[in-house]
Amino acid sequence: MLSEQSAATVRATLPAVGAAIGEITERFYARLFDARPELLRDLFNRGNQAAGTQRQALAGSIAAFATHLVEHPDDRPDAMLRRIAHKHASLGVAPEQYELVRVHLFAAIAEVLGEAVTPEVAAAWDEVYWLMANALTSIEQRLYEESADHLGGRPWEVVGRIEETADVIVLELRPADGGTVPAHLPGQYVSVQVTLEDGARQIRQYSLVDAPGPSVRRIAVKRVHEGAGPLGEVSNHLHARVRVGDRLLLSAPYGDLVLDRDTDAPLLLASAGIGVTPMIAMLEQLALSGHTAPVTVVHGDRSPAGHALRADQERFAAKLPDAAVHFWYEHPEPGHPADRTGLVDLAGLDVPAGTRAYLCGPLPFMRAVRAQLIGKGVAPADIHYEVFGPDLWLAAAQD
Incomplete structure (x- = not known):
C-alpha cells in the first residue's frame, strides 16, 4: 500500500512523469548498457531494444502501476504483475538486479526532470518503485521454487525437426540428461537460449505446443524477416543452424495465460x-x-x-x-x-x-x-x- 503522503505526491507528479516516461526509459537503458554492456549481449532482447518496443513496454508498466496505486491504494494490479514476473522468471532475473535497475532508472529521472525531482518527489517515486519491485521479486521467488529447473540449468537435445510452413519449424526436444520432462500448464512457454556467431547469448520465449505429459517438448519457431541487424536473429539462427542432435538451453515453463482445466464453461x-x-x-x-x-x-x-x-x-x-x-x-x-x-x-x-x-x-x-x-x-x-x-x-x- 502506498503511504498517504507519497500517494499525494505521486498523484500530483504523475502527469509530468507520464509525459516524460518515454525519454526516461530511453535514457535508463542507455545508462544501464553503458555500465553493464553484457546485459544487452546476454540477457536483454537486442531486437526489442533496437526497435524500441522494450522501452515502450517498461514505460507503460511503470505508468500503469503508479496510476493503479493512486486510484486503488488498497490493492495492486496482480494480473499485470504476474505477467511481468513470469517473463522475468523465464529469463532468470535475480532479486539483486532490481537495485541495479533502480540506480539507473532514478538517475535517468533526475536527468530528464531536473529540479522538479525534489527530495519529496524522489522519495515518493522510490516508494512506488520498491512496491513494484518487491511484489515482482516475491512472485518470481515462488515461481523459481515451484520450477524444477530454470534457464542455464538444463540442456535439451533436438530429436525432431518439422518444416511446418515456409517460415515455421517445429522442434521436438528431449532432456539431454535423460531425465524426466517437468510438468507444464496448457498455454505456457519456455525460454530458449542460443549462442550467436558474435558470441552473444540471446534468449527468446516460445510456446509449448503440446498438452502436459509427453516425453518430449515441442516448440514452433517463426522466422522473422523484418529488416537487418538484431531483429529476428534468434529465429533465423534456429531455422538456419539447429538440426537434430544439437542442444539448446531451455528454462522451466512459465506464462500466466493458461487453460483452466477444471472449467466447464464455453x-x-x-x-x-x-x-x-x-x-x-x-x-x-x-x-x-x-x-x-x-x-x-x-x-x-x-x-x-x-x-x-x-x-x-x-x-x-x-x-x-x-x-x-x-x-x-x-x-x-x-x-x-x-x-x-x-x-x-x-x-x-x-x-x-x-x-x-x-x-x-x-x-x-x-x-x-x-x-x-x-x-x-x-x-x-x-x-x-x-x-x-x-x-x-x-x-x-x-x-
Whole structure:
C-alpha cells in the first residue's frame, strides 16, 4: 500500500512523469548498457531494444502501476504483475538486479526532470518503485521454487525437426540428461537460449505446443524477416543452424495465460499468425479431458499456406463433442467463403453466454477481438491474452 503522503505526491507528479516516461526509459537503458554492456549481449532482447518496443513496454508498466496505486491504494494490479514476473522468471532475473535497475532508472529521472525531482518527489517515486519491485521479486521467488529447473540449468537435445510452413519449424526436444520432462500448464512457454556467431547469448520465449505429459517438448519457431541487424536473429539462427542432435538451453515453463482445466464453461480460443501456438496445447488438453461445453476456435492468417499447425487445430477440435472451427485468410484459396476473407470478424459467430476467451496474436488483432467479445456480452474479466515480446497493450493504454 502506498503511504498517504507519497500517494499525494505521486498523484500530483504523475502527469509530468507520464509525459516524460518515454525519454526516461530511453535514457535508463542507455545508462544501464553503458555500465553493464553484457546485459544487452546476454540477457536483454537486442531486437526489442533496437526497435524500441522494450522501452515502450517498461514505460507503460511503470505508468500503469503508479496510476493503479493512486486510484486503488488498497490493492495492486496482480494480473499485470504476474505477467511481468513470469517473463522475468523465464529469463532468470535475480532479486539483486532490481537495485541495479533502480540506480539507473532514478538517475535517468533526475536527468530528464531536473529540479522538479525534489527530495519529496524522489522519495515518493522510490516508494512506488520498491512496491513494484518487491511484489515482482516475491512472485518470481515462488515461481523459481515451484520450477524444477530454470534457464542455464538444463540442456535439451533436438530429436525432431518439422518444416511446418515456409517460415515455421517445429522442434521436438528431449532432456539431454535423460531425465524426466517437468510438468507444464496448457498455454505456457519456455525460454530458449542460443549462442550467436558474435558470441552473444540471446534468449527468446516460445510456446509449448503440446498438452502436459509427453516425453518430449515441442516448440514452433517463426522466422522473422523484418529488416537487418538484431531483429529476428534468434529465429533465423534456429531455422538456419539447429538440426537434430544439437542442444539448446531451455528454462522451466512459465506464462500466466493458461487453460483452466477444471472449467466447464464455453470457451473461445482466438489466435492470429504464430499466436496459434499456445492454443494448440489448450485444444489438445481439452480433447484429452473430454471437455463437453462448446469450444469455438477462431484463427486469422495471411494465407492457408502460411497457417502453421492448422492440421492440429482441426484434429483436436474434431475430438471434441461440441466444437466449431473458423479460419479467416487475407489471401485465401479459391472457394474460401467470402465472409471468412480478410481480418477476423466475430459479427456472424454465436458466442454462448458465460464464454471464457483466450487470445494470442498481434496487438491490433487482440484489441479488435476483445472489443467484439465485450460487445457480444463476454465479461472483460473472462477475456485473457498473451503477448509475444514486450507487452505493448499497457504502453498503448497510457497513450
